[in-house]
Amino acid sequence: MSVWGALAGGFVGTLVLTTSLRAASELRLTRIDLPFLLGTAVTAALIYFAVFSALGRDGWLLGTLFGLAHGLFTGTALVNILLPVVHPRMGTPLSSIDSHAVLEPPGFLMLNYGRSTPFVSLAAHAAYGALVGGFTALAS
Amino acid sequence: MRADGYAPIDGYAAIGDGRTVALVARDGSIDWLCLPDLDSPSVLAGILDAERGGRFALEPEEGYDVQRRYLPETNVLETTFSTAGGVVRVTDAMTLPDGRLGPLRELVRKIEGLSGTVPMRWHIEPRFGAGAWSTQVGRRSGVPVASAGSDAIAVCSWQAGDPTCSDGAIEARFELAAGAEALLTVSVAHQEPLVFPARDESAARLRRTADAWRGWASGRRYEGRWRDAVVRSALALRLLVYAPSGAVAAAPTTSLPEEIGGERNWDYRFCWIRDSAFTLDAFLKLGCGNEATGFFWWLMHASQLTRPRLQVLYRLDGGTHAPERTLPLAGYRGSRPVRVGNGAVDQLQLDIYGHLFETATLFARSGRGIDADVGHRLAEAADLVCEIWPNADSGIWEVRSEPVHFTQSKMMCWVALDGAVHLARAGQIPAKNVRRWQTEAEAIRRFVETRCWSDAKRSYVRFAGSEELDASLLLGVLFGYGDATGDRLTGTIAAVRRELAHGPFVRRYSGEDGVTGSDGAFLPCSFWLAESLARSGRTDDAVHLMEQLVDLANDVGLYAEEIDPDTGEFLGNYPQALTHLALINAAVACAKDGA
Numbered sequence: 158m159s160v161w162g163a164l165a166g167g168f169v170g171t172l173v174l175t176t177s178l179r180a181a182s183e184l185r186l187t188r189i190d191l192p193f194l195l196g197t198a199v200t201a202a203l204i205y206f207a208v209f210s211a212l213g214r215d216g217w218l219l220g221t222l223f224g225l226a227h228g229l230f231t232g233t234a235l236v237n238i239l240l241p242v243v244h245p246r247m248g249t250p251l252s253s254i255d256s257h258a259v260l261e262p263p264g265f266l267m268l269n270y271g272r273s274t275p276f277v278s279l280a281a282h283a284a285y286g287a288l289v290g291g292f293t294a295l296a297s
Numbered sequence: 298m299r300a301d302g303y304a305p306i307d308g309y310a311a312i313g314d315g316r317t318v319a320l321v322a323r324d325g326s327i328d329w330l331c332l333p334d335l336d337s338p339s340v341l342a343g344i345l346d347a348e349r350g351g352r353f354a355l356e357p358e359e360g361y362d363v364q365r366r367y368l369p370e371t372n373v374l375e376t377t378f379s380t381a382g383g384v385v386r387v388t389d390a391m392t393l394p395d396g397r398l399g400p401l402r403e404l405v406r407k408i409e410g411l412s413g414t415v416p417m418r419w420h421i422e423p424r425f426g427a428g429a430w431s432t433q434v435g436r437r438s439g440v441p442v443a444s445a446g447s448d449a450i451a452v453c454s455w456q457a458g459d460p461t462c463s464d465g466a467i468e469a470r471f472e473l474a475a476g477a478e479a480l481l482t483v484s485v486a487h488q489e490p491l492v493f494p495a496r497d498e499s500a501a502r503l504r505r506t507a508d509a510w511r512g513w514a515s516g517r518r519y520e521g522r523w524r525d526a527v528v529r530s531a532l533a534l535r536l537l538v539y540a541p542s543g544a545v546a547a548a549p550t551t552s553l554p555e556e557i558g559g560e561r562n563w564d565y566r567f568c569w570i571r572d573s574a575f576t577l578d579a580f581l582k583l584g585c586g587n588e589a590t591g592f593f594w595w596l597m598h599a600s601q602l603t604r605p606r607l608q609v610l611y612r613l614d615g616g617t618h619a620p621e622r623t624l625p626l627a628g629y630r631g632s633r634p635v636r637v638g639n640g641a642v643d644q645l646q647l648d649i650y651g652h653l654f655e656t657a658t659l660f661a662r663s664g665r666g667i668d669a670d671v672g673h674r675l676a677e678a679a680d681l682v683c684e685i686w687p688n689a690d691s692g693i694w695e696v697r698s699e700p701v702h703f704t705q706s707k708m709m710c711w712v713a714l715d716g717a718v719h720l721a722r723a724g725q726i727p728a729k730n731v732r733r734w735q736t737e738a739e740a741i742r743r744f745v746e747t748r749c750w751s752d753a754k755r756s757y758v759r760f761a762g763s764e765e766l767d768a769s770l771l772l773g774v775l776f777g778y779g780d781a782t783g784d785r786l787t788g789t790i791a792a793v794r795r796e797l798a799h800g801p802f803v804r805r806y807s808g809e810d811g812v813t814g815s816d817g818a819f820l821p822c823s824f825w826l827a828e829s830l831a832r833s834g835r836t837d838d839a840v841h842l843m844e845q846l847v848d849l850a851n852d853v854g855l856y857a858e859e860i861d862p863d864t865g866e867f868l869g870n871y872p873q874a875l876t877h878l879a880l881i882n883a884a885v886a887c888a889k890d891g892a
Contacts, residue, residue, distance in 0.1 A: 182488040185430075185446030190489045246398055248438045248493060258398050258498055261437050261451065261491035269437055270490060271446060 158215055160206050162296025166220075166289035167202025173288060174198050177281045186273040198285060201227060205289045215297065220290015221283050228282030232266040232275060298324055302347025303630045306553055306867040307851040309344075310365065310374045311533065314391035314506075315540035317402060318549035320344060320871070321374055321389050323363050323852075327353040332448065333402055333487040335539065335549045336566040336613050338426045338637075340450070345552060345635050346626040351424030355387060355406060355481070358416040358470065367853055370514035372532050373507045374853070383413020385473055392502035393509050400451075400484035400492045405503045407480055408457065410473040419457065419481060420468040423450055427624050427637075434462045440493050441467040451484040451491045453499070518584035521888030522840070523880075526847045529854035530877035531583050534576075537874045539613040543591030544568040544599070545576050546613060548858070548870035554632035555817065555859055555869045562632050564639050565858075565870040567610040567619060568599070571648065571693060574655035574776070575878040581663050582885045593660045597671050600653070605677035607649050609641050609695070617642075644691040645700065648769075650682045651709025654716030655776055661725045672726035679717035680730055683737040686710040692760075693769045694805055702761035704749035705769040707741055708778045714738040715777075745778075750785065756792030757785065765808040766796050768822035774829040775882075781832040790829050798826065801845035802862040817859035817868045820849070824879030831886040839887050846880070856880070 175198070181187050205223050209215040241247040241262075248259040266275040298304065304322040309329075312319050319341070320329035328343035328350070339345075343352035357380045365376040373390040388407040392399075408417065425432050425445035434443045441452045441460050454460055457479040458469030473479060482499045484491055494502075513535065519527050537546045547569050552562035573596055580589035599615035600607055608617055619642045623634035657675055661667050667675070692703035714734045721728035748761040757773065759765035770789050774781045781787075797804045802818030803826055823846050830839035850856055851867070856876040858869030 182447050185448070188444075188447050188449060188486060188489055188491075256495055256497075258492050258494045259438070260398075261442070261449075261486070261493065263490065264437070269442075271444065272433070 158206075158210060158293060159296035160203070162293040163202045163206035163209070163289055165296070166292025167199060167205075169292065170202065170285035170288035171198040174281045174285045177284065178277065181273070181277040181281075186271060187267075187277050188270040189267060189274060189278065201285075202289050205286065206293060209290070209293055215290055215293040217287040217291035217294065220286040220288070220293070222286070223290065224283040224286020225279060227286060228279040231282065232263075232278055236263045236267060237265070301630065303344070304328065306629075306857055306871050307855075309855075309871065310367070310853045311536055311549065311855060311872050312372055312374050312389055312391050312404075313536040313549070314393055314402060315536075315538060317391065318536055319389075319391060319404060320550070321376070323365065323376070325354065325356040325376055325378070325387055327389075327404070329550060330404070331549075331566075332450070332485050334613070335546055338429075340423050340425055340448075342424065342427055342626065344550070345624075345629055346428070348627065349424065349428050350626060351422045351428065353404075353419070353421040353483070355408070355417070355419040357385060358418050365853065367529070367532075368507055369511070370528060370532070371507045371510035372536055373503070373510060377411075378415070380413075380415050383415045383473075383475065384411040385409065385415045385417065386411055388503065390503055390506050392499070392506045395502055395505055397498070398492060399498065399502065400482075400494055401487055401489065402485035403494065403499065403502065404483040404485075405480070405499050406482070407478065407500070407503060408473060410475045410477045412475045414472055414474045416470065416472050417457075417479075418468070418470045420466060421452055421483070422466045424465075427626060429625075432465050434465055434467060436462065437491070438493065442491065443467065447488045449486045449491050451486075451493055453482045453484060453493055453496075455480045455496045457481050516584060519582070519885070519888075521884060523843065523847050523884050526850065526854060527583075527881055527884050529850075530880045531579075531585070533855055533872045533877045534579065534874055534881075535588070536872075538588055538592075539568075542614055543588070543595040544611070544613040544615070545572065545592060545874055547572060547610075547875065548873050550870045551637055552632070552635040553629055553857070553868070553870045556632070557629075557866075557868070558631050560632075560634065562628065562634060562636055563641075563870070564621070564637050565873075567612060567639055567642075568595075569610045570596075570600075570607050570652055571609070571646070572652075572875055572878065574652045574659065575875065575882060577656045577659045579878050579881040581659060583881065589660070589663065590665060593656065593665070596653075596656065597674070601674065604674050605681045607653060607678070609644055609646050609649060610639060641691070641695040644695060645685075645688065646692060646695065647682075647686060647688070647690045647706035648693050648703075648709035650678060651712035651716070651776060653678060654713040654720070657725075658716045658720060661720060661723065667720070667725045672720075675717065675720065676727045676730065679714060679726075679734050682710050682713045682717075683730075683733055686737065686741055693772075694767075701763075702744075702748070703767075704745060704757050704760055705767060705772060707745050707749065707761075708770075708773045709776065711738050711741040711745070711778060712776045714741070746785075754792050754796075755788040757789045759806055759808060763808070765806060766792055767806040768793050768797050768803050768819065768825065769805070771822070771825040771829045774832055775825060781829070782834055786829075787833050790826070790833060793826060797822075799862055801842055801849065802860065817861045819859050820846075820856055820873070820876040821858075821879040824876070824883040828879070828883040828886045831883070831889075836887065839883070843883060843887055
């Protein structure tokens with residue numbers, strides 16, 4: 158198992174993830190803003206690799222499962238709990254627009270950004286996971 | 298004020314931010330808004346379908362009188378409602394971005410109580426994709442939001458009632474007492490999360506937007522007669538400059554009819570090569586150097602895609618694809634079809650090459666250089682004109698009948714080759730084929746002088762061999778086809794006045810054009826006539842005509858494309874760049890002549 162394989166998969170997966178989300182936006186399926194996701198996508202490959210190492214297994218199928226879990230985490234906890242902590246202008250149920258402008262909160266599974274957003278996001282993350290898992294296996 | 302839900306076209310004022318334009322009716326209803334850009338699908342289109350198009354109404358709940366104006370030298374609109382109970386003032390603007398976190402586009406409506414207490418109501422029905430896309434209305438963090446796919450708007454309100462969301466609409470009622478102030482903002486997102494603006498920030502952007510417009514208007518260089526009309530025209534024109542590219546839209550609307558109930562309904566949200574020389578001329582005359590440079594380079598960039606041929610029109614982003622289709626909307630007062638895209642894009646119109654070379658000549662004369670690559674492309678275009686000028690074409694008016702040899706098209710081909718020769722002699726474009734350009738220019742002139750002149754009418758005629766007249770022949774005067782004081786051009790001016798003009802109104806042409814029905818008087822032709830009179834030395838006549846034409850503007854100084862000579866009703870897309878360009882250029886010509 159090679160970390161370089163995971164990083165290569167992360168690089169290619171990020172390209173696929175960002176391209177597919179951007180395309181989904183052009184197809185009027187979602188209003189997800191890409192910069193929120195790029196950083197997490199790049200670093201996630203290393204976390205995937207750590208878990209692959211701990212399990213002693215890798216491969217595109219396992220990567221796909223990780224990607225789905227990653228997508229669920231992103232659409233629930235990451236954007237709704239963690240993101241408002243680090244993004245001062247991200248709206249929350251407690252925020253107010255009396256004093257300064259805030260960004261529209263994404264909502265559960267980012268449904269606020271369009272009804273198709275959960276499907277688009279999960280599919281893109283699954284593809285990302287499959288690429289990270291596949292490249293890690295290829296480099297083994 | 299409204300008939301069957303439709304306000305008169307001259308009842309609208311335009312507000313915009315250099316990216317899109319909204320039309321505000323005298324009763325406070327915003328009936329036209331495309332998002333995020335002015336050539337995007339409409340979100341509010343009540344002007345094209347009073348029942349299903351969508352609108353943003355804001356008005357007193359009791360009977361009222363209306364007065365309105367633009368804040369001086371701005372595109373910020375002020376509407377004052379006077380009721381039995383009091384007076385309320387609404388200030389409308391599309392705000393300009395301020396570099397801080399803010400909406401992609403922002404429509405701000407400030408409501409101030411001036412006296413008494415006035416019950417008010419507002420109601421917004423967004424219909425994304427001209428009503429074709431399913432719209433969801435709900436709340437985010439308590440803010441009413443409407444969304445469809447990758448587009449969304451948020452309606453933020455302060456002291457403007459407690460909004461309710463139902464049946465695809467957001468609405469509220471409130472009372473405004475003297476001294477109180479309410480604020481409504483529509484925040485727009487496209488392919489991104491919405492930004493919910495803070496009240497103070499929106500109010501500050503509204504103030505800065507008014508200041509920015511005032512700053513821009515104060516820089517305009519014109520002190521002649523009709524200055525207010527010229528500056529208003531410049532501001533209207535500036536609304537139509539698409540800031541991301543520098544292109545100038547012919548109008549911000551589609552399918553406002555040239556005949557009520559008729560089929561002459563076209564999409565004008567494109568940039569026409571036909572308008573380019575007028576545009577650059579007006580920009581340079583008014584000291585809009587940045588706009589002139591931006592427009593010229595946009596033109597050169599867009600036309601590169603089709604070089605050396607030109608398309609009749611280009612999209613505002615420089616694209617060439619503008620297929621025409623119809624929308625399932627009722628049309629302004631039943632005027633169907635409602636079209637988007639423009640079928641004229643595929644026509645052959647020879648006159649556009651003359652406009653291209655006139656534009657390049659004006660640009661070069663202003664001291665701005667033409668680089669080698671553009672010079673090479675212009676030379677290629679001149680070579681092309683030598684090949685294609687003998688063809689029949691659809692002419693400046695984009696007739697949908699069979700192509701013929703339009704006189705104005707041939708004149709403009711001569712203007713193109715004459716311009717190419719002068720540019721070559723000035724070292725701006727390659728001079729290798731100058732001899733050929735001169736030879737073909739002489740051949741064009743022979744054709745026009747022998748085949749396109751009528752001894753009976755003492756005038757050039759609409760097309761070779763006809764006895765019909767065409768007001769576009771006046772462009773021969775404006776673009777220097779011949780001596781403006783010579784017999785043939787003065788005879789043509791006289792014939793146009795005699796046969797196409799009725800008071801200040803001028804019809805485009807006599808004869809048929811392949812489309813059923815008729816249209817009104819074409820306002821740019823009236824201003825071209827005024828400019829032609831000034832250039833041919835008949836300044837008094839020009840001034841008299843200009844006085845009449847300036848009075849035809851609506852209450853906020855805007856013009857449509859056409860006007861019904863019998864009723865004075867505006868017709869066609871609105872506000873119309875070509876009309877305002879023609880006004881500016883005619884006023885400057887009169888001023889040069891000492892008027």
